[in-house]
Amino acid sequence: MRDTVPSNTMLRRIAASTSTTLRVNGQDLLSFAGTNLLGLGHHPEVLAAAQECLSRCGLSAAASRSTSGNFAEHENLEEALAEFLGLEAALILPSGWLANEAVMQAYGDELDTVLVDADAHTSLWMSTTLTRAQVIDCGASDLTRTHALLDRHGEQHLALLTDGLFPMQRRIAPLAEFLRLLPRKGILLVDDSHGLGFLGQGGRGSLSGAGVNDPRAVMTGSMAKALGAGGGFIASSTGTIERIRRRADAFVGTTPIPPAVAAGARAALQILEREPERVRRLRAHAARLTAIGKRMIQDDAEGRSPVLALPVSDQAAGRALEQKLAAQGLYIPWTEYGGGPGALRVAVSSEHTTQDLERLEEALLQHYQP
Numbered sequence: 001m002r003d004t005v006p007s008n009t010m011l012r013r014i015a016a017s018t019s020t021t022l023r024v025n026g027q028d029l030l031s032f033a034g035t036n037l038l039g040l041g042h043h044p045e046v047l048a049a050a051q052e053c054l055s056r057c058g059l060s061a062a063a064s065r066s067t068s069g070n071f072a073e074h075e076n077l078e079e080a081l082a083e084f085l086g087l088e089a090a091l092i093l094p095s096g097w098l099a100n101e102a103v104m105q106a107y108g109d110e111l112d113t114v115l116v117d118a119d120a121h122t123s124l125w126m127s128t129t130l131t132r133a134q135v136i137d138c139g140a141s142d143l144t145r146t147h148a149l150l151d152r153h154g155e156q157h158l159a160l161l162t163d164g165l166f167p168m169q170r171r172i173a174p175l176a177e178f179l180r181l182l183p184r185k186g187i188l189l190v191d192d193s194h195g196l197g198f199l200g201q202g203g204r205g206s207l208s209g210a211g212v213n214d215p216r217a218v219m220t221g222s223m224a225k226a227l228g229a230g231g232g233f234i235a236s237s238t239g240t241i242e243r244i245r246r247r248a249d250a251f252v253g254t255t256p257i258p259p260a261v262a263a264g265a266r267a268a269l270q271i272l273e274r275e276p277e278r279v280r281r282l283r284a285h286a287a288r289l290t291a292i293g294k295r296m297i298q299d300d301a302e303g304r305s306p307v308l309a310l311p312v313s314d315q316a317a318g319r320a321l322e323q324k325l326a327a328q329g330l331y332i333p334w335t336e337y338g339g340g341p342g343a344l345r346v347a348v349s350s351e352h353t354t355q356d357l358e359r360l361e362e363a364l365l366q367h368y369q370p
């Protein structure tokens, strides 16, 4: 497992935001940061839905869902998520991180072996601390190694944990192949926080992109990215969701996301479904970003991603570069997130304009040295 403590502990303080700008140190900067993929967190319909619910229900659910914290907005969002994703049922959790832990709380007891992609998100790795099963790093979408491991452990109760899209590595997990190799009673846990809104039909995520709909697959994700809201979700078969609802302390013993956030997320989902052109624009911008990457660092990774990691290993150099870009009105953070090597993390949104991307390319060409 990777180092989970990022060394860039200095936080930048944001005073205001739009779908493409952040106010940092009193300056409104064109942002190529974060995961605000489709600008939905600032959409007037999303804000109106959240504000209406806020005035009606208050700021907090103020109780777990099993007592008095289960609002209509939570259930409506779960129905909408399941329907949009083409899966039988969905469950929302206070965060994407807890969604992964909830799956392991529900299944960990009966697992013998857990295979985890080497680059899987820290929350997937952390979820493996909730089971006594043997945990094995199965490499980075390494089918040969995974196949060999499944040959050795395939008769046991087994789960395979992976992200759907690894944005920094610009790699899409081979989900169809994983499902082909997975034993009949195995579980494929796919954290699709980054695939939702980008991959698959109309942004339905990496399972849709792989053309698979299999009851052994459990999809999780953060709603703080493409949906511009907050909280996490799990979507799968009715039986799986029912089991998690009953067994996962992360669900039973926590206060859900505020109803207003659930109302906003549902409105965001409706816009995503109604306006697939947002996803198309995001993909076009991601393709442009890939071309910029090839130009800057001779990167030959072919994978699609709205994120480009430009290596800058030294923190002081990363900060200096951040400042030079800020002087030109751009916000692009340097990060060592997840214990990976330091990099300037460049992220595009569907709401950027062609001119925004031109500004980005010019500034990087001027200031970035591989």
Ligand SMILES: Cc1ncc(COP(=O)(O)O)c(C=O)c1O
Pocket (backbone or CB within 6 Å): 095, 096, 097, 098, 121, 123, 163, 191, 193, 194, 221, 222, 223, 224, 230, 231, 232
């Ligand atoms: C792949 C992935 N999974 C899970 C999470 C955690 O989601 P949340 O921030 O909703 O807890 C993140 C985080 O940002 C993420 O990138």
